[in-house]
Amino acid sequence: MKFTIYQESRIGRRSNNEDRLAHCYSRDALLMVVADGMGGHYYGEIAAQIAVQTLVEHFQREAKPTVADPLAFLNKAMISAHCSILDYVDDHNLKDSPRTTCVACLIQDNVAHWAHAGDSRLYLLRGGRVLAQTRDHSRVQLLIDRGEITEAQAATHPDRNKVYSCLGGPQLPEIELSRKLPLEAGDVIVLCTDGLWGVTPATTLAHAYRNNNPVKITPMLLDQNDRLAGPNADNFSLVVARWEDSYVGEEEAESNSTSTQTMPLDTITTRLDEFGRNPKYKTELTEDEIERAIEEIRSTIQKYSK
């Protein structure tokens, strides 16, 4: 397996980054995950962190070095992430359950499989065009499908942030599975949050990744996204992988690519920012958070008083 991979998350103009990213790979399988914790709910970032962590843990347990059934794996791992978030809610007696979107892609045997809940997206780009993409589980997407509004109207629609499926909510999430899509060398897979796709169109991504190394071009794309997003920019994040030909010799292959050929069978490499260790993660408490923490403790005291 050979690929070039890059992931980065930016905070935008928000005070908190509730996006979480991860990728990990064994000798013969690659997993990428993006989760966008939902603003307006307490602890959105915790839900997102639990989601990526749970998927990574499942991969670490099961990819030896491939998983038995990729689509079943994705479905199970996402349900398990959903349950882990609910467990967290129980353990901490939260009034409201934190929620997160989640999109994950697993590649093995040269075939891509993905699953999603919510409005974080996956794009499969080939030859400068969008070959496949996920369909958002959002109110506006339903309206577009019914022909009630256009894509352009959706971008400014008041309900554009409303999703009907996510991990951690009161209902079981609707997890949509992809078909199996065989990859060709040069294919680019992008997983991103709405802070990115809402600003940078898919065609721009397809064009940018056509002849450019993702490691080099992605920071520029993010800079541009930051400029275009304006003063209320949401968090925006992506994980991008370019699939390479496994047979290309070292001298031909571009630098920054990862080859798993020499990896031991039982080893997994993971890139996941630990919660709280991300330097961009704010450790300072705002006045609001202090009030909220005190309120939460007081209500817990009430609840557990004899």
Next chain:
Amino acid sequence: MAQQANHALPSGFQLDEYHIEHQLSLGGFSIVYLATDKNGQFVAIKEYLPNSLALRGEGEIKPVITEEHLPAFRYGMKCFFEEGRALARLSHPNVVRVLNFFRANDTVYMVMEYEHGRTLQEFIQRNRAVITENFMRNVFTRLLNGLREVHSHKLLHLDIKPSNIYMRNDYTPVLIDFGAARQTLATDTPMLKPMYTPGFASPEHYQQRELLGPWSDLYSIGASMYACLAAAAPQSADSRGEKDRLTPAMVRWEGRYSDQLLETIDWCLCMDHLQRPQSAFSLQKALIEEVRTLPPAPLPVKKTWLEHVVGKLRGKAEAK
């Protein structure tokens, strides 16, 4: 460099709905006061006041927190909230109960139940003769009831030691000071050093913090039992890692307590976390086990006056 100590709020100060009686203790992160609530009930109030970050001069009420220290002060406050969150969910006779939590004077306060008694630390230094086999088994079996409750909430205390075990006047123990307690899920940023006490902290405290588990609290329980018998803290786990000079309880007190009790203490104090009891319940089972042969009564402690003074001084030195 000696750190400046913070001045406590004055006696008689009206803090929210509480009336401050006097200071009970002063630590690096907080001051604990005895106070009365509006019904005249005694309560203990813990004030978040890390003395490296916030300073209250004599006669002042609000501490001075410099701009530069504010982020760290707020971060520490997060840890104080963790303690509040941890305790708020625990309602158990052997765990200190939190009654209220509020904000005042630019910092935060936690109100806890107050009961008459003293810490096990003070207790063992004043009542050497009371430390019998039965006393040990009774106190620690009950304390483990509280610890089981803590662990069942997926919490670890992480700073169990005789000075964090409060003895009510009827000899029932209460686990206090959850300042180091953490959710097992959360990993903490290394902005403030993790709190622990040498001698009572497990080997995992020092090195592999990802291995912390119920067994780490049980090491501290073992160390506390050892300290009850020795009247001093055992050798610290990190120095045991270099050269283990800790005399097993079995060797040190053979014949004065039952073998089974002494073995149980040594079991808790295993350096390898897998060799220790894995749950508070399994340790509790060992402590309530019927001992077939009655232990001989402990020998009266005969000490020359010189040994007595040295012992006292050593106790004081090691308590700090």
